[in-house]
Amino acid sequence: MGKRIPKEKWLPKGVKELEPAAFDVVRSLENALVIAGPGAGKTELLAQRACYLLETGLCPSPKRILAISFKRDAAKNLADRVAKRVGPELARRFDSMTFDAFAKSLVDRFRLGIPAFFCPTTDYVIDFDISKDARFRSTMEEVVGQATVLTQSAIAQCRPNDIYRRYFIGYPLQIPHPSNRTFELNLALYVWRRLLRGSSKSALNFEMIGRLADLMLRHNPSVLNALRITYGFVFLDEFQDTTSIHYALTKTAFKGSDSILTAVGDEKQKIMVWAGALDGIFKKFKDDFAAKAFGLKMNRRSAPELVRVQSYLINALEPDSIPPEAVTDGGKGEGECRLLSFHDHEIEASYIANLVHKAITVEKIPARQICLLTRNLPGKYSATVGAELVKLGISARLEDQFQDLQAEPAVEAVMNLLKLAVRKRSPESWEQVVDLLAGIAGSSAEDDTFIREMEKRILAFRTEVSGCLAAVNSSAQLKEIVNKCVDFFGLPSLTACFPQYEQGTYLTDILEKLADKLFEAWNQTGNWDGAIKGFEGLNSVPIMTIHKSKGLEYHTVIFIGLEDSALWAFRNSQNEETCAFFVALSRAITRVMFTFCHLRPNTRDGRLSHQSKNTITPLYQVLQDAGIEPESISNE
Numbered sequence: 297m298g299k300r301i302p303k304e305k306w307l308p309k310g311v312k313e314l315e316p317a318a319f320d321v322v323r324s325l326e327n328a329l330v331i332a333g334p335g336a337g338k339t340e341l342l343a344q345r346a347c348y349l350l351e352t353g354l355c356p357s358p359k360r361i362l363a364i365s366f367k368r369d370a371a372k373n374l375a376d377r378v379a380k381r382v383g384p385e386l387a388r389r390f391d392s393m394t395f396d397a398f399a400k401s402l403v404d405r406f407r408l409g410i411p412a413f414f415c416p417t418t419d420y421v422i423d424f425d426i427s428k429d430a431r432f433r434s435t436m437e438e439v440v441g442q443a444t445v446l447t448q449s450a451i452a453q454c455r456p457n458d459i460y461r462r463y464f465i466g467y468p469l470q471i472p473h474p475s476n477r478t479f480e481l482n483l484a485l486y487v488w489r490r491l492l493r494g495s496s497k498s499a500l501n502f503e504m505i506g507r508l509a510d511l512m513l514r515h516n517p518s519v520l521n522a523l524r525i526t527y528g529f530v531f532l533d534e535f536q537d538t539t540s541i542h543y544a545l546t547k548t549a550f551k552g553s554d555s556i557l558t559a560v561g562d563e564k565q566k567i568m569v570w571a572g573a574l575d576g577i578f579k580k581f582k583d584d585f586a587a588k589a590f591g592l593k594m595n596r597r598s599a600p601e602l603v604r605v606q607s608y609l610i611n612a613l614e615p616d617s618i619p620p621e622a623v624t625d626g627g628k629g630e631g632e633c634r635l636l637s638f639h640d641h642e643i644e645a646s647y648i649a650n651l652v653h654k655a656i657t658v659e660k661i662p663a664r665q666i667c668l669l670t671r672n673l674p675g676k677y678s679a680t681v682g683a684e685l686v687k688l689g690i691s692a693r694l695e696d697q698f699q700d701l702q703a704e705p706a707v708e709a710v711m712n713l714l715k716l717a718v719r720k721r722s723p724e725s726w727e728q729v730v731d732l733l734a735g736i737a738g739s740s741a742e743d744d745t746f747i748r749e750m751e752k753r754i755l756a757f758r759t760e761v762s763g764c765l766a767a768v769n770s771s772a773q774l775k776e777i778v779n780k781c782v783d784f785f786g787l788p789s790l791t792a793c794f795p796q797y798e799q800g801t802y803l804t805d806i807l808e809k810l811a812d813k814l815f816e817a818w819n820q821t822g823n824w825d826g827a828i829k830g831f832e833g834l835n836s837v838p839i840m841t842i843h844k845s846k847g848l849e850y851h852t853v854i855f856i857g858l859e860d861s862a863l864w865a866f867r868n869s870q871n872e873e874t875c876a877f878f879v880a881l882s883r884a885i886t887r888v889m890f891t892f893c894h895l896r897p898n899t900r901d902g903r904l905s906h907q908s909k910n911t912i913t914p915l916y917q918v919l920q921d922a923g924i925e926p927e928s929i930s931n932e
């Protein structure tokens with residue numbers, strides 16, 4: 297175990313300095329709310345704070361830190377940053393997960409503490425479609441006749457979305473149910489019951505799981521107490537996107553406790569309103585948790601020119617806010633923002649492909665650092681560019697199929713073993729495998745006897761897997777090897793370390809996906825090293841939606857389709873589409889481009905359609921105010 301660092305001697309890790317306000321938050325022992333713009337270092341601040349609390353002993357064993365993020369890759373990213381800095385032993389007390397994973401872990405571990413009416417079966421299935429209109433209507437129809445009031449005609453009068461919004465999302469579950477139930481509440485309770493008990497396995501979505509976790513905590517003071525004692529510190533990243541369900545759970549879990557909460561967020565990046573992000577969440581948090589507010593003024597991500605352009609948009613979104621300051625000696629260059637206008641998507645594709653090619657071959661920017669962004673439907677918007685890139689020998693891939701998968705700890709564990717089997721040297725994988733084995737054995741990765749024993753095991757296993765990989769010629773065979781890797785750690789041990797794998801078929805599903813994707817990559821490259829790199833996307837240009845790009849950053853960002861039809865929900869300079877545009881703009885470190893095509897295949901039937909930019913004129917206006925004029929690019 298490393299030595300404790302005295303509080304006054306502790307210094308930030310891996311960065312030269314922190315803004316004074318950020319340093320104050322890192323060392324704060326009261327609830328805090330950090331509101332700051334993109335690239336201000338909010339996530340970094342949380343990572344530093346975790347190091348501070350763990351290394352100085354302010355979060356002493358067995359106390360833990362709970363960090364909640366919105367996306368699995370963001371949670372993993374934060375966990376990795378902390379582990380790298382404090383080492384595996386201290387990092388074991390840093391639990392970084394999504395809200396959904398947190399709620400699910402509570403439901404899975406304390407399922408029997410959920411009052412009987414709402415208690416799901418152990419093997420419940422996750423069903424993302426429950427709330428879809430037609431599906432919810434048919435579940436409503438399935439409860440016809442279960443109570444005298446539940447007649448077909450009465451149910452037909454109810455709108456599925458209203459019932460779902462009011463009683464699945466908006467209504468804190470209660471036991472006993474109020475006696476003066478309205479018809480709608482009655483119906484909703486029967487629908488809950490149907491989903492919980494209608495077949496041998498309950499069907500739940502994550503919103504329902506959030507509600508059940510909240511209910512369980514409200515009914516089990518001992519579990520609530522244990523949770524509060526365990527988590528002395530709680531971090532909430534991307535707090536602007538907190539939904540009513542997430543917030544209710546946060547309040548039930550930690551309001552009035554001794555746990556110290558740190559929330560960080562940016563109202564201008566609020567792009568989850570469609571998913572239920574709460575209005576006025578910062579004020580609610582400040583009031584409910586008596587949190588002290590902090591602001592950060594730097595933008596440490598983007599080059600000065602980009603920070604300058606961003607400040608015009610910030611002014612449109614939040615006229616009263618103070619413009620951010622750029623870091624000028626950050627080695628990012630001056631920065632470049634361009635607005636490109638094309639006659640059609642083919643000219644656009646060839647221009648972008650050439651530009652990406654030049655960036656990779658001449659400027660030596662890694663493909664992974666060049667991101668193609670779209671508002672929605674990235675497969676459709678990037679299809680022509682993708683084909684052009686292939687012609688130039690550049691691989692590009694849709695990240696949505698990989699992002700979550702790669703963030704899974706089981707996938708990381710298996711990939712580390714495969715890397716050891718395929719590559720002569722892979723010190724990072726070696727270290728991570730040893731750390732995981734040490735975690736499983738409850739041993740120390742610095743214990744010599746343990747290390748020697750593990751080395752022998754790993755070396756023998758690596759030889760065995762290496763032989764198996766050489767003989768693979770089907771995805772089924774690869775699945776067997778993947779399972780072998782899981783057995784190497786031991787399934788029960790792995791699930792004990794990562795309780796998310798205890799319930800249902802989740803682990804099997806992700807391991808199957810891993811084997812399929814890896815096999816696909818092997819088919820493309822013909823060798824296992826290439827397949828691993830292909831799976832990890834190390835040599836591919838990532839393609840994703842703005843939502844998937846949250847929290848990420850790239851040297852170059854190319855946003856395809858700054859058009860009315862892509863940003864169809866745009867209403868004014870302060871609505872969610874403007875925030876989405878802001879997120880896109882602020883992902884770039886050095887260079888950002890937005891494209892417009894007069895003719896582009898529409899996303900419904902692929903026919904060429906005329907595109908307009910009338911509704912989103914205010915966005916163009918902001919760019920123009922910043923001095924960014926459209927460049928008309930013709931076919932050369």
Ligand SMILES: Nc1ncnc2c1ncn2[C@@H]1O[C@H](COP(=O)(O)OP(=O)(O)OP(=O)(O)O)[C@@H](O)[C@H]1O
Nearest residue numbers: 311312313314334335336337338339340596597847
């Ligand atoms: N104190 C610092 N010194 C140097 N670099 C920093 C510092 N803080 C953050 N960074 C770097 O700046 C970039 C942005 O940091 P981070 O992702 O934490 O910002 P953020 O505020 O969470 O951004 P966003 O809200 O846009 O996702 C990262 O590359 C990070 O490593």
